[in-house]
Amino acid sequence: xxxxxxxxxFQVLKTGQSMTLQCAQDMNHEYMSWYRQDPGMGLRLIHYxxxxxxxxxxxxxxxxxxxxxxxxxxxxxxxxxxxSQTSVYFCASSTNDGYTFGSGTRLTVV
Amino acid sequence: DQQVKQNSPSLSVQEGRIxxxxxxxxxxxxxxxxxxxKYPAEGPTFLISISSIKDKNEDGxxxxxxxxxxxxxxxxxxxxQPGDSAVYFCAATGVSDDKIIFGKGTRLHILP
Numbered sequence: 001x002x003x004x005x006x007x008x009x010f011q012v013l014k015t016g017q018s019m020t021l022q023c024a025q026d027m028n029h030e031y032m033s034w035y036r037q038d039p040g041m042g043l044r045l046i047h048y049x050x051x052x053x054x055x056x057x058x059x060x061x062x063x064x065x066x067x068x069x070x071x072x073x074x075x076x077x078x079x080x081x082x083x084s085q086t087s088v089y090f091c092a093s094s095t096n097d098g099y100t101f102g103s104g105t106r107l108t109v110v
Numbered sequence: 111d112q113q114v115k116q117n118s119p120s121l122s123v124q125e126g127r128i129x130x131x132x133x134x135x136x137x138x139x140x141x142x143x144x145x146x147x148k149y150p151a152e153g154p155t156f157l158i159s160i161s162s163i164k165d166k167n168e169d170g171x172x173x174x175x176x177x178x179x180x181x182x183x184x185x186x187x188x189x190x191q192p193g194d195s196a197v198y199f200c201a202a203t204g205v206s207d208d209k210i211i212f213g214k215g216t217r218l219h220i221l222p
Contacts, residue, residue, distance in 0.1 A: 035154075037210065042146060042153060042154055042156045043153040043154045044153040045151070045152055058151070058152075058153065059152060059153060090212075096217075097214070098214030098215045098216075099199070099212070099214050099215045100214060101211075104210075
């Protein structure tokens with residue numbers, strides 16, 4: 001089925017560990033983005049990409065890296081996890097017809 | 111299969127008139143609904159919400175209506191202002207799941 005696939009759905013990390021949240025879409029969308037969702041704060045934009053090879057910072061980029069080597073994939077890397085990065089993460093892709101969100105990844109950093 | 115549907119990708123409304131954004135959902139377990147507003151290069155920000163025990167919630171110029179039997183909700187903005195031009199997301203969640211399911215968004219253009 002066409003859409004945005006996020007993996008894993010759940011993850012527990014220890015402080016200082018690194019990991020990559022995967023995001024893939026098969027709709028040939030140019031624009032992809034990562035958000036974190038925290039209680040009372042809506043969704044905050046972490047990083048976004050307007051096409052393969054192009055990425056840019058959003059509102060809260062610190063502690064996260066992204067790359068966009070292909071149109072389909074937009075992984076989000078946590079370099080050294082901190083408890084403040086405990087959140088639910090959403091990946092989205094979009095065109096002029098609207099946004100498609102992934103199902104989210106619940107990350108807990110202990 | 112989309113559980114939250116916003117069937118209008120875009121909507122243009124004259125300044126001062128009423129903007130009505132519609133949303134349909136399929137999952138009867140949803141019991142809390144939210145509207146978010148998004149400007150370019152920013153994340154969506156929370157606008158207004160409604161619990162399934164209500165059929166209307168009002169906050170200033172923004173009113174959300176919920177019709178549970180039709181699985182339909184709408185956001186009314188009266189009067190529409192230029193700063194209302196943005197993408198609006200409808201979202202839903204259920205008691206047993208704290209994740210939020212988003213619609214694809216409706217881009218609202220307020221015309222001068």
